Amino acid sequence: MNQIKKIKTGNKINSLQKEDNKSLFFIIGIVVLILYYTILFIYPLALAIIRSFYDWNPLRGTLKYTGVENYHNLFRNPLFYISLKNTFIFTVLAVIGRVIISLLIALGLVSITKGRNFLRSAYFLPVIMPIVAVSIIWVWVYHPQVGLLNMFLDAFGLQKQLFLKSPNQALYSVVVMVIWKDVGYSVIIFTAGLLGVPQNLKEAAWIDGANRRKTFLVVTLPAIMPTFTFVLITALISYFQSFVEIFIMTGGGPGTSSYVLSYLIFDQAFKSFNFGYASAISVVLFTLITVVTVIQLKLLQGGNEE
Amino acid sequence: MRKPNQLSKPAEIIVYILLILAAFIALVPFIWLIASTFKNNYEIVGVPATFFPKKITFDHYLYIIGKFKIFTYFFNSLFLAVIKTSAGVYSSVYIGYIFAKFEFHFKNPIYYIIVFTMTVPALVTMIPTYDMANQVNLIDSWWAIILPAVVVSFGIFMMRMYITKAVPTPLLDAAKIDGAGQFFIFHKIVLPLSSNMISALSIFVFLGSWNDFLWPYLVLNTQKKFPLSVALQMMVGQNNTNYGALFVATLLTIVPILIVYWILQNKLIEGVAMTGIK
Numbered sequence: 024m025n026q027i028k029k030i031k032t033g034n035k036i037n038s039l040q041k042e043d044n045k046s047l048f049f050i051i052g053i054v055v056l057i058l059y060y061t062i063l064f065i066y067p068l069a070l071a072i073i074r075s076f077y078d079w080n081p082l083r084g085t086l087k088y089t090g091v092e093n094y095h096n097l098f099r100n101p102l103f104y105i106s107l108k109n110t111f112i113f114t115v116l117a118v119i120g121r122v123i124i125s126l127l128i129a130l131g132l133v134s135i136t137k138g139r140n141f142l143r144s145a146y147f148l149p150v151i152m153p154i155v156a157v158s159i160i161w162v163w164v165y166h167p168q169v170g171l172l173n174m175f176l177d178a179f180g181l182q183k184q185l186f187l188k189s190p191n192q193a194l195y196s197v198v199v200m201v202i203w204k205d206v207g208y209s210v211i212i213f214t215a216g217l218l219g220v221p222q223n224l225k226e227a228a229w230i231d232g233a234n235r236r237k238t239f240l241v242v243t244l245p246a247i248m249p250t251f252t253f254v255l256i257t258a259l260i261s262y263f264q265s266f267v268e269i270f271i272m273t274g275g276g277p278g279t280s281s282y283v284l285s286y287l288i289f290d291q292a293f294k295s296f297n298f299g300y301a302s303a304i305s306v307v308l309f310t311l312i313t314v315v316t317v318i319q320l321k322l323l324q325g326g327n328e329e
Numbered sequence: 330m331r332k333p334n335q336l337s338k339p340a341e342i343i344v345y346i347l348l349i350l351a352a353f354i355a356l357v358p359f360i361w362l363i364a365s366t367f368k369n370n371y372e373i374v375g376v377p378a379t380f381f382p383k384k385i386t387f388d389h390y391l392y393i394i395g396k397f398k399i400f401t402y403f404f405n406s407l408f409l410a411v412i413k414t415s416a417g418v419y420s421s422v423y424i425g426y427i428f429a430k431f432e433f434h435f436k437n438p439i440y441y442i443i444v445f446t447m448t449v450p451a452l453v454t455m456i457p458t459y460d461m462a463n464q465v466n467l468i469d470s471w472w473a474i475i476l477p478a479v480v481v482s483f484g485i486f487m488m489r490m491y492i493t494k495a496v497p498t499p500l501l502d503a504a505k506i507d508g509a510g511q512f513f514i515f516h517k518i519v520l521p522l523s524s525n526m527i528s529a530l531s532i533f534v535f536l537g538s539w540n541d542f543l544w545p546y547l548v549l550n551t552q553k554k555f556p557l558s559v560a561l562q563m564m565v566g567q568n569n570t571n572y573g574a575l576f577v578a579t580l581l582t583i584v585p586i587l588i589v590y591w592i593l594q595n596k597l598i599e600g601v602a603m604t605g606i607k
Contacts, residue, residue: 043431043505043511044431044432044433046510046511047511047512048510048511048512048515049427049431049433049511052423052424052427053427053433055420055424055479055480056424056427056439056480057439059479059480060442060443060446060480062461063454063458063476063477063480064442064446064449064454065442066457066461067453067454067455067456067457067458067461068449068453068454068457070457070460071453071454071456071457074457081460081463128348128351131344131347131348132348134336134341134344135336135341135344135345135348138345142348142349142351142352143598144590144594144598145352145355145356146351146352146355147590147594147597147598147601148355148356148359148590149355151536151540151586151590151597152540152583152586153539153540153542153557153558153582153583153586154540154542155540155542155558155561155562155582156558156561156579156582156583159561159565159575159579160358160359160362160579161358162565163362163365163576164358164361168374168376168378169373169374169375169376169378170378171357171358171361171378171380173378174377174378174380177377203354203355206355207355208601211598211601211602212601212602214602215602260448263450264450264451264452266452266543267542267543271562271565285450285452288452288456289452289543292455292456292459293459293547298456298460301456302453302456302457305450305452305453305456306453308450308452308453309449309450309453312448312450313448316448
């Protein structure tokens with residue numbers, strides 16, 4: 024009897040579900056969804072790939088199929104290799120710096136009892152600040168004569184540095200700024216992850232005679248691995264396309280010393296209006312991001328299974 | 330016995346010192362910026378540099394409010410952020426609800442496309458999108474900024490996760506058996522039950538809009554349509570030597586964020602923590 028009743032309500036709900044899919048609500052939602060992603064995602068993405076094989080310049084009014092010429096030119100352009108190298112340096116240093124520093128801060132935060140919320144708020148403040156405003160502030164922090172950082176160096180009797188005005192320091196200076204800005208975001212995520220590690224596991228390890236470092240490696244680190252993966256991959260994807268900080272702080276300079284791929288794309292697309300050529304660079308950037316993300320996922324998942 | 334997380338007294342003091350030092354580093358550029366807005370331009374570029382102003386002046390504030398007309402840009406930013414947040418959050422809950430509680434063909438493939446869009450660099454689609462905006466005459470129009478913001482991929486992602494758990498399916502079925510239509514159910518049941526995530530998402534989208542730079546910079550040409558971020562960059566680009574004014578404009582760009590943060594920081598931090606752990 025009960026069984027039959029269950030089946031009947033089940034049927035009723037199934038038919039309700041079918042009704043749902045005929046409702047105006049559902050149809051509007053799906054139409055908006057499909058229109059949006061077709062017009063503003065699939066179409067532009069396809070166009071970017073197709074037109075990367077074209078001589079496409081709206082300023083000169085050209086649109087001509089040229090095969091792989093854009094790619095051919097790109098791979099012969101020394102500036103492409105400079106940008107590629109800088110993009111990797113920027114991304115790798117920013118990711119490593121950010122993950123290590125924020126993990127250390129998060130470990131510190133969970134080990135203290137008082138003032139945790141206040142400190143957390145302080146670390147998070149730069150994260151929500153507009154990148155344009157923060158970049159302008161840091162141009163002045165790095166000012167060769169009157170910058171805040173040189174003020175500190177001077178006070179400690181150290182030699183003043185050129186920072187953004189030096190071809191050897193500009194890129195690294197931007198990396199430091201980016202780490203400073205973004206550390207707070209991963210601090211929050213790591214702190215939440217660390218507080219989620221079951222206390223009894225840690226205590227069990229402790230009783231079994233594991234020291235602090237061992238407990239961290241055996242219990243804490245595996246437990247926060249998903250959080251770790253999340254931070255690593257989102258950071259990687261975003262740093263590969265960092266643009267505004269380079270645009271405001273160095274403009275790719277001095278010379279071409281801090282050119283990154285995204286800046287090269289901007290330069291080609293919106294200064295020279297070589298849309299086809301810029302599309303080719305953006306396709307290369309997209310491929311790079313996809314490949315690196317997939318490799319990283321594979322590696323991290325492989326590591327988890329062991 | 331000592332608990333595993335408990336530190337010895339000296340270790341605790343060292344940890345505190347390091348944490349406070351880190352907080353100092355996070356905050357000191359802002360404090361320096363605020364102090365510098367009160368310096369005159371000679372002091373700003375004068376050697377040796379100062380941290381706090383020797384003599385206080387309000388000239389830069391008067392200039393930025395009177396001559397630079399910062400409130401125009403301020404209201405542009407505010408208007409765009411409010412529109413984008415309302416539209417983006419509403420559509421996120423709407424579509425998130427459809428993915429959470431409806432069954433339909435190609436549901437998962439469509440969902441994967443949405444997740445996939447989050448990994449595609451904005452620069453890839455930006456060039457064709459700019460070309461499209463140009464062809465439909467939306468260059469220099471706020472529509473070019475608002476339309477791409479009516480759907481928010483990561484908003485759909487967050488709302489689907491949240492609604493799947495926070496809105497009980499039997500409740501929805503009961504409402505349907507009572508004859509409630511989907512619009513009624515959405516507005517009277519789903520929206521109120523999602524309010525926690527809605528507020529977190531609203532802050533993200535609002536901040537995202539306020540901080541947005543590249544796209545508005547590309548599509549807008551008329552100065553009085555600029556949002557703050559673009560106006561600020563314009564100031565830098567003009568190569569002017571009124572440094573104090575630039576500092577005030579920078580400060581006034583971040584003040585609204587400070588206020589939002591002051592009021593909503595717990596919601597915001599909870600929201601960030603929620604995105605990291607599933």
